[in-house]
Amino acid sequence: MTDVLPKTHAATGAADGDPAAAGQPLLRIEGVAKTFGTFRAVDGVSLDIKAGEFFALLGPSGCGKTTLLRMLAGFEAPDEGRILLGGKDIASTMPHERPINMMFQNYALFPHLSVRDNIAFGLKRAGMARADIATRVAEMVALVKLDGLEKRKPDQLSGGQRQRVALARALARRPQLLLLDEPLAALDKKLRESTQAELMELQRRLGMTFIIVTHDQEEAMTMASRIGVMKSGKLAQVASPRELYEGPRSRWIAEFVGDVNVFDGEFKLRDGHRLVIATREAGTLVTAEPREPVGETRLSVAIRPEKVKLSRRAPVSEAGRETAINSLDGVIADICYLGGTTTYRVKLDTGGTVQASVVNSARLDVDAYSVNQNVVAWFTPDDCVVLQS
Numbered sequence: 001m002t003d004v005l006p007k008t009h010a011a012t013g014a015a016d017g018d019p020a021a022a023g024q025p026l027l028r029i030e031g032v033a034k035t036f037g038t039f040r041a042v043d044g045v046s047l048d049i050k051a052g053e054f055f056a057l058l059g060p061s062g063c064g065k066t067t068l069l070r071m072l073a074g075f076e077a078p079d080e081g082r083i084l085l086g087g088k089d090i091a092s093t094m095p096h097e098r099p100i101n102m103m104f105q106n107y108a109l110f111p112h113l114s115v116r117d118n119i120a121f122g123l124k125r126a127g128m129a130r131a132d133i134a135t136r137v138a139e140m141v142a143l144v145k146l147d148g149l150e151k152r153k154p155d156q157l158s159g160g161q162r163q164r165v166a167l168a169r170a171l172a173r174r175p176q177l178l179l180l181d182e183p184l185a186a187l188d189k190k191l192r193e194s195t196q197a198e199l200m201e202l203q204r205r206l207g208m209t210f211i212i213v214t215h216d217q218e219e220a221m222t223m224a225s226r227i228g229v230m231k232s233g234k235l236a237q238v239a240s241p242r243e244l245y246e247g248p249r250s251r252w253i254a255e256f257v258g259d260v261n262v263f264d265g266e267f268k269l270r271d272g273h274r275l276v277i278a279t280r281e282a283g284t285l286v287t288a289e290p291r292e293p294v295g296e297t298r299l300s301v302a303i304r305p306e307k308v309k310l311s312r313r314a315p316v317s318e319a320g321r322e323t324a325i326n327s328l329d330g331v332i333a334d335i336c337y338l339g340g341t342t343t344y345r346v347k348l349d350t351g352g353t354v355q356a357s358v359v360n361s362a363r364l365d366v367d368a369y370s371v372n373q374n375v376v377a378w379f380t381p382d383d384c385v386v387l388q389s
Helices: 065-073 115-125 130-143 159-172 189-206 217-223 241-246 251-256
Strands: 027-036 039-049 054-058 080-085 100-103 177-181 209-214 226-231 234-239 261-271 274-279 283-288 298-303 309-311 326-337 341-348 353-359 374-379 385-388
Touching: 027 065, 039 065, 039 080, 039 234, 054 065, 054 217, 065 100, 065 177, 065 209, 100 159, 115 130, 115 159, 130 159, 159 189, 189 217, 209 217, 217 241, 226 241, 226 251, 234 241, 234 251, 251 261, 251 298, 251 385, 261 283, 274 298, 283 326, 283 385, 309 353, 326 353, 341 374
Parallel strands: 054 209, 054 226, 100 177, 177 209
Antiparallel strands: 027 039, 027 080, 226 234, 261 274, 261 298, 274 283, 298 385, 309 374, 326 341, 326 374, 341 353
């Protein structure tokens, strides 16, 4: 990345009296709600976002994440609640007067304007002097690596280049907060992955606060320091990517974020720091005690595919170690080779199915399993996440 850095609010340090400098969040959302007719798109969302954070709003289509983003930008007004930026309520502030910029999913570039003029558009509307605009545009062009393309029109650019122009335009006014509405959705997989890395590096270098809206779990997990998962207008869970993946609060989150095996069952007994749960499809499973208390009734046991090991015979416990391994006999039903990993779908003798994701550490498949081969799928109690059904 280039060494040219716009002097953002976060990068230059907080001014005296700035709530962020006193440990308060840069952005505070308090009980915000928005209704369209009889549909409640956002339902009482409260959230704090710190200065310099890369935050992701993740959820399926229609969950309210884009509506919430539009309220932050000022394109929609909340029916209830408050939005505080730097401790000040911005509900009555017009979009162009907020120290917030938004990068749209379709980039919203002006087709008749050049790269240079697209980037300069907001600066001209803000009344910046011509010489200062030229300097700022040059900084932005260098920042997003568009040197030599300043005179081109959007239809003369690739998808990735158009994305960079939109990003440069959004950053040109040096906002305190940058909102990204599924900005990478139109890019192919390789370009999307490289752009993700560049956005992360750019955000770290600028020290700016980014909020990205996406329905792509992998994208959110890759880019964000924290993720807020939305469902039906509410925040279902806010956590770091690791916490969200390893410790989902509900079955819905476990199934939405990544791949997972889930077995429904009933609590049988507690054995020290272990739970014994009888499941319909995987028999009796032994799990670790959940971090959060669960009722001793109907439960679900979730195990990520990479936690499931496969062997040709039942594993042997190590001497002196309490492993309490869950061992399930079955047969390989399907195989999906993905390059770095292979996913095996195992039909269990107990009637259920379990997926196992195995790293392909060897170049040749001498140790790989084949369809219809008998195997044992096993995992430890600590690999299990117990969820209230």
